[in-house]
Structure formats: structure tokens, C-alpha cells
Amino acid sequence: MEKRVTFKGWLLPLLLIAPQVIISAVFFFYPAGQAIWQSLFIPDPFGLSSQFVGLGNFEFLLGDPFYRAAFLTTAVFSILVTVCSMIPALFLAVIADRLIKGSGVYRTMLIWPYAVAPAVAGVLWLFMFNTRVGVVSWYLGQLGYDWNHVLNGGEAMGLVVVASAWGRISYNFLFFFAALQSVPRSVIEAAAIDGAHFWRRFFTIVLPLITPTAFFLLVVNVVYAFFETFGVIHTITGGGPQQTTTILVYKVFSDGFVGQDLGSSSAQSVILLFVVGLLTVIQFKYVEKRVHY
Amino acid sequence: MKSHLLGAIAATTMLSPVAAMAQTEVQFWHAFTGRLGELVAAQVEEFNAGQSDYVVVQSHKGNYSETLNAGIAAFRAQEQPHILMVFEVGTATMMAAEGAVRPVFEVMAESGATFDSDAYIGAVKGYYTTTDGDMLSLPFNSSTPVLWVNRNAFEAAGVDPDMDLSTWENVGAALDALKAGGSECPLVTAWQSWIHLENFSAYHDVPFASKDNGFAGLDTELMLNGEAQIAHLTAMQEWAQDGKFIYTGRRNEGGANFRAGECALFTESSAGYAGIKAEAEFDFDVRPLPYWQAVASEPQNTIIGGASLWVMAGHEAEEYAGVGEFLAFLSSSGVQAQWHQDTGYLPITAEAGEATKMAGFYEENPGTDVAVMQMTANEPTANSKGLRLGSFDQIRGIIDEELEAIWSGDKTPQEAMDSAKARGDALLRRFEQANG
Numbered sequence: 001m002e003k004r005v006t007f008k009g010w011l012l013p014l015l016l017i018a019p020q021v022i023i024s025a026v027f028f029f030y031p032a033g034q035a036i037w038q039s040l041f042i043p044d045p046f047g048l049s050s051q052f053v054g055l056g057n058f059e060f061l062l063g064d065p066f067y068r069a070a071f072l073t074t075a076v077f078s079i080l081v082t083v084c085s086m087i088p089a090l091f092l093a094v095i096a097d098r099l100i101k102g103s104g105v106y107r108t109m110l111i112w113p114y115a116v117a118p119a120v121a122g123v124l125w126l127f128m129f130n131t132r133v134g135v136v137s138w139y140l141g142q143l144g145y146d147w148n149h150v151l152n153g154g155e156a157m158g159l160v161v162v163a164s165a166w167g168r169i170s171y172n173f174l175f176f177f178a179a180l181q182s183v184p185r186s187v188i189e190a191a192a193i194d195g196a197h198f199w200r201r202f203f204t205i206v207l208p209l210i211t212p213t214a215f216f217l218l219v220v221n222v223v224y225a226f227f228e229t230f231g232v233i234h235t236i237t238g239g240g241p242q243q244t245t246t247i248l249v250y251k252v253f254s255d256g257f258v259g260q261d262l263g264s265s266s267a268q269s270v271i272l273l274f275v276v277g278l279l280t281v282i283q284f285k286y287v288e289k290r291v292h293y
Numbered sequence: 294m295k296s297h298l299l300g301a302i303a304a305t306t307m308l309s310p311v312a313a314m315a316q317t318e319v320q321f322w323h324a325f326t327g328r329l330g331e332l333v334a335a336q337v338e339e340f341n342a343g344q345s346d347y348v349v350v351q352s353h354k355g356n357y358s359e360t361l362n363a364g365i366a367a368f369r370a371q372e373q374p375h376i377l378m379v380f381e382v383g384t385a386t387m388m389a390a391e392g393a394v395r396p397v398f399e400v401m402a403e404s405g406a407t408f409d410s411d412a413y414i415g416a417v418k419g420y421y422t423t424t425d426g427d428m429l430s431l432p433f434n435s436s437t438p439v440l441w442v443n444r445n446a447f448e449a450a451g452v453d454p455d456m457d458l459s460t461w462e463n464v465g466a467a468l469d470a471l472k473a474g475g476s477e478c479p480l481v482t483a484w485q486s487w488i489h490l491e492n493f494s495a496y497h498d499v500p501f502a503s504k505d506n507g508f509a510g511l512d513t514e515l516m517l518n519g520e521a522q523i524a525h526l527t528a529m530q531e532w533a534q535d536g537k538f539i540y541t542g543r544r545n546e547g548g549a550n551f552r553a554g555e556c557a558l559f560t561e562s563s564a565g566y567a568g569i570k571a572e573a574e575f576d577f578d579v580r581p582l583p584y585w586q587a588v589a590s591e592p593q594n595t596i597i598g599g600a601s602l603w604v605m606a607g608h609e610a611e612e613y614a615g616v617g618e619f620l621a622f623l624s625s626s627g628v629q630a631q632w633h634q635d636t637g638y639l640p641i642t643a644e645a646g647e648a649t650k651m652a653g654f655y656e657e658n659p660g661t662d663v664a665v666m667q668m669t670a671n672e673p674t675a676n677s678k679g680l681r682l683g684s685f686d687q688i689r690g691i692i693d694e695e696l697e698a699i700w701s702g703d704k705t706p707q708e709a710m711d712s713a714k715a716r717g718d719a720l721l722r723r724f725e726q727a728n729g
Binding site for chain 2: 042043044045046047048050051053060064066131132133150151152238239240241242243254255257258259260261263264
């Protein structure tokens with residue numbers, strides 16, 4: 001039997017959901033509506049005049065090979081950031097879970113990088129890999145490898161991925177660690193008595209039991225890679241060399257705030273809204289089927 | 294306790310309107326920090342102390358792009374400042390915003406402040422005037438690219454530092470010799486699009502864009518894929534491939550390499566003077582920007598970079614009078630000469646240049662006059678007056694991307710510049726549509 005609470009009248013239920021509705025309306029529906037509205041116009045920067053162009057902005061964007069290339073860049077970047085932030089986090093959580101002594105210190109140290117803002121993380125990594133004074137690039141030079149992310153697109157991509165994933169490992173670690181702690185000891189001990197070694201127990205028992213957390217993190221990390229990595233890219237590469245690290249969000253910024261082209265920028269925001277919506281639907285429809293709650 | 298508080302409130306509410314009536318406030322938003330920020334603050338303070346009718350309030354609003362954005366956002370919220378500093382590439386955006394800005398010549402005429410537009414150096418003023426000669430914004434900080442030479446690096450590589458470096462042909466020979474002499478970084482540059490395309494075109498009197506580089510209309514197209522530009526980029530690409538030209542980034546990252554003494558030659562703004570003088574532990578020279586003898590028998594003039602001051606619309610008449618006074622103060626020759634000597638930016642009036650020469654500054658600081666001479670050597674032509682292109686900040690971004698493809702060897706100069714033209718023209722057409 002499902003438990004249901006029934007309210008008498010409308011006032012109380014409306015009041016109870018009002019905060020959520022108001023916040024969504026002010027911070028999501030209103031701006032999203034504005035973006036959709038503005039995407040139909042080409043305005044001048046000062047808002048003195050604007051012309052209705054219908055779907056012209058979308059036509060302009062989708063006809064631009066460099067915009068289409070940004071989709072691919074975004075896909076590569078998001079997948080790499082998600083993989084590079086989730087797998088090490090899971091590994092560290094498994095190790096931390098086995099620790100008996102000193103796990104508190106270990107955990108605290110691992111959580112620290114999360115407190116570093118993306119732009120600051122970007123500057124830190126840029127400093128280490130700076131082609132002239134960077135510590136890491138100097139060592140690479142000693143080993144005979146000429147590091148130059150200013151001209152080499154692959155190296156630039158690698159650097160922004162690592163810088164974006166680094167702080168995120170802490171966040172993922174926290175969730176994985178909590179999930180691992182909640183796996184019932186009795187199940188693991190039963191498997192151990194049956195002779196299953198550690199990694200076997202991990203893959204057949206622990207991993208399936210923490211899939212809800214892993215799934216949650218997958219969604220959250222993809223959204224992170226899409227929207228919150230702006231600071232890292234802006235400080236490290238500015239989208240270059242050429243356009244190898246220009247992801248969709250970065251292009252929204254450069255068209256809107258460097259190019260003052262608010263029509264195109266709004267149209268890109270709308271496209272981004274649909275892409276992320278679509279991705280979330282796909283994740284819930286297909287990936288979630290493999291999740292055991 | 295309570296009566297004290299009330300008393301304080303009464304006192305402040307009584308005093309503040311009196312203060313506001315006595316002095317009209319003029320808001321001035323700029324993009325300078327550090328030493329330049331201090332110098333601007335000092336100028337404002339001097340103006341405020343020198344008269345009692347107006348008080349100028351200066352605020353720093355981030356870098357050039359951020360300052361422009363802040364001004365635009367403020368205008369949309371109807372809280373715009375009176376004076377906004379806009380970098381030279383934002384000129385077309387500001388010009389097209391009729392109704393948001395007030396032309397400087399008009400503000401000056403109404404305010405009754407002394408203003409003679411002929412007093413300004415042609416090549417500086419030209420960037421900010423209409424084709425009819427009306428000044429739209431007041432040039433504030435202007436610089437032009439020159440060639441910086443590390444004499445010690447030349448000597449270390451066994452090359453004579455006094456050799457003639459006035460042409461790119463000679464620079465090419467110098468780069469060969471430097472490389473052969475073991476130099477790790479013979480040539481480095483800052484602001485690649487500004488120096489190696491925009492100024493290159495003006496200096497060789499070839500168009501960068503049609504319609505007089507955009508001065509004569511919004512229906513302009515890029516012409517940076519011309520024969521002369523391609524020839525230059527082809528040479529630069531070879532130098533990049535041979536390790537004679539080192540690419541360090543889109544902005545002025547190369548300055549760090551040069552100031553640390555690693556690089557022998559550096560193409561950079563004349564305003565790099567203060568930094569190089571402060572940090573360089575080697576002997577350096579300032580030389581005019583080289584030109585290709587094969588392209589032009591003698592160089593035309595270079596164009597400026599930097600920023601100008603725009604007057605925003607929507608304020609009271611008496612506030613504009615204050616704006617006029619302040620702008621007249623800024624362009625007075627004493628203030629300009631001091632600014633020129635402190636920063637390495639060009640003097641904006643001929644008189645300020647003369648005053649600096651009379652004071653013996655150029656003799657004590659050899660090379661500081663190179664930029665002035667290079668700018669004023671010839672009367673500017675339609676190709677060397679400046680650039681007026683919409684969305685130009687973003688077009689520079691495109692040019693940077695395409696130049697990176699050249700330096701890395703992914704594209705030939707012709708392919709890259711054809712692509713830059715096609716992509717840039719698309720943005721110009723959008724700008725035309727938005728502002729036409």
C-alpha cells in the first residue's frame with residue numbers, strides 16, 4: 001500500500017511547493033525563456049535596435065564548420081574529463097575504504113583540491129606546464145620531450161582535461177567513499193569465506209552495489225564538464241591552439257562577450273540546453289536500466 | 294546613544310546634497326591596473342585638485358574587453374559612466390552605437406573647453422575620426438610596434454649588434470647567423486595579428502580590408518590574404534619551422550622570454566619600454582619595425598594600438614561640461630608629455646612631443662623616439678590610417694587561430710589566410726546586419 005497524504009483545499013500545498021517553483025522560475029524558466037526569445041533576433045550590443053531573423057541565428061551556426069567541430073571537441077573533452085575524474089576517484093575510495101589507521105587524514109587530504117576554484121586550478125596547472133618556466137615542462141625537456149601546449153593541440157587538450165578533472169576527483173571520491181562504506185560487510189565476508197579474492201569481490205559484489213552512486217556521478221560529471229570548466233579553459237588555453245580546446249560553452253562566451261553577438265550567443269545557449277536535456281534523457285533511459293537500487 | 298545616531302543621520306542627509314550641488318560628478322571607467330592605474334589615478338587627482346566645479350571619479354573595470362562589456366551592460370541598465378575607455382579594436386562597435394555615445398568633437402564644442410583637433414598627431418587621431426575629420430573619441434594611450442634588440446644575445450652568437458635591421462631581408466640574414474651562432478630563440482613576437490598583419494599591411498601600404506580598411510562603410514571585406522601578407526607569413530613560417538622564430542602565445546607572453554634575455558629579437562609595442570627597461574639585465578636597442586624591400590621601396594607608417602576615451606550619452610548638460618574640461622586637461626601638452634615619458638605610449642599632440650624633445654628626454658633614453666618617428670614619417674594613406682572593423686576582437690581571435698595553424702605547419706599561409714578571410718567576412722556581414 002502506498003502512503004498518501006491528502007490535503008484539504010489548495011492553499012497549503014501551493015504554499016509548500018511555492019519556494020521550489022519560484023526559484024525554478026526566477027533562475028531557470030525566465031532566463032531560458034529570454035535566451036529562446038533573444039535567439040530569434042540579431043540585436044546590436046547596446047540594445048538600441050534589434051532585428052527579427054527567425055531561425056537565422058541557428059542556420060548561421062549550424063552552417064559553420066567550426067561550430068560543428070566544437071561539438072566533437074566538447075564530446076571528447078567531456079568523456080575524457082568524466083573518465084579521468086571518476087576512475088581515479090573510485091580507485092582512491094577503494095584504497096581509503098581498506099585503510100584502518102589514518103584514513104581520516106588521507107580522506108581530508110584527498111578532499112582538499114575540491115576547495116580550489118576552477119580558474120585558480122587552471123592557473124596552477126598552467127604554471128606547472130608553462131613552456132618557459134614550468135616545472136613539469138622542464139623535466140619533460142630533460143627527458144627529451146619538447147612540451148609545447150601553445151602550438152600542440154593534443155597537449156593542450158590533455159592539460160585542460162587534467163586541470164578540470166583534478167579538483168573533481170575529490171568530489172567523486174567523497175561520494176564513492178560513502179557508497180563503499182554502505183556496502184553490507186556480511187555480503188563481502190560471505191564471499192571472502194567462499195574464497196573470492198579482493199578484486200573478484202570488488203567487481204562482482206561491490207561495484208554492482210554502488211552503481212546508483214556511479215550513475216549519479218556520471219550525470220553530474222558530464223554536466224560539470226559541459227558548463228563549469230569554463231574557468232580552466234579560459235585561463236589555460238583560451239580555446240586554442242587553433243580551436244582544439246574550444247568547447248560549446250567557451251564559444252557561447254567568446255561570441256557573446258568578446259564578439260558582442262548576443263543573438264548568436266543566445267542561439268548557442270538554446271542548442272546547449274537541448275543537447276544537455278537530450279543527454280540526460282538518454283542517460284536515464286538507457287544507462288539507468290543497468291543500475292540496481 | 295540614539296540621539297547621537299539621529300544627529301549623525303541628520304547631518305549626513307543635510308550635508309550630502311550640498312556637496313553634490315557644489316561639485317558635479319563625472320564617472321570615468323578605465324582598464325588600467327598596476328603602474329598605469331597609479332598614473333591614471335594621479336592624473337585624475339591633479340585635475341580634481343586644480344578646480345572646484347567638477348570631481349572626476351575613476352574606477353577600474355577589468356581588462357580592455359571587460360571594461361567594454363561593463364560599459365555596455367551599464368548602458369543597458371541606464372547606469373553608464375560619462376567616460377568609458379575602449380580599446381582600439383572596439384572602435385567600430387562604439388561608432389555604430391549612435392544614441393549610446395556622443396562624439397567628442399561635439400561635447401568639446403558645447404562645453405566651451407579649449408579644443409583644436411589639428412593639434413593631435415595625424416596617425417593617432419586618424420584612427421578615431423570620421424572620414425570628414427570629426428573626432429569621435431579622444432585618443433588616450435596609443436602605441437605602435439617596434440623591433441627590440443638584445444645586444445648581448447647578438448654578441449653571444451657572434452653577430453654584430455649594430456648591423457642594419459631595417460628590412461626583413463636583413464633580419465632574415467641575422468636570424469640565420471643567430472641560429473648558426475647557437476641562439477635558442479632568435480625571434481619572438483607579441484600580438485601577432487596586430488604586428489604581423491595589421492601593422493604589416495599599413496607599413497607596406499597594402500589594404501588589410503576593403504573600403505579603406507572599413508573607414509568608408511560597413512560592407513567591408515578582409516583582404517589579409519593578399520600577395521604581400523602571404524609572402525611575409527611564408528617567410529615567418531619557414532623561420533618557425535627552423536626554430537628561428539619561437540611562438541609563445543596569442544598575447545604578449547613572449548615579453549617574458551625577451552626580458553629574461555633568452556631572445557635576440559622581439560617585435561612588440563613601443564609601450565613595452567617601461568617593462569623592458571625595468572627588468573632587462575642586458576643592453577637593448579629599439580629599432581624601427583622592419584619592412585620588406587621586395588614589397589615596398591620605403592615603409593609607409595605604422596598604425597596604433599591602445600585605447601581611446603568615449604563619452605557616453607544620456608547625461609546632464611553640466612556633467613558634459615565637466616567631461617569637456619577633463620578631456621581638455623588630459624590632452625594639454627604638460628600632462629601628455631609626462632604620460633609619454635612615464636609609459637612609453639605615444640604623445641597624442643605634436644606639442645607634447647616637442648616638449649619631450651626640448652626636455653632632453655630622447656637623448657637620455659635613446660630609442661624612445663623611434664615609435665614617434667615611425668608613426669609620423671609619412672602622411673597616412675587610406676591603407677595606413679587605421680582599421681575600423683566590426684566584431685574585430687573576435688576576428689583577431691580567428692586570425693590567431695589561423696596563424697597558429699601556419700606556425701605548426703598544419704596549413705600553408707595561403708590556406709590559412711583564405712580561411713581567416715572567409716570566417717572573418719561572415720562576422721563582418723553579421724555586424725553589418727546588426728548595425729546597418
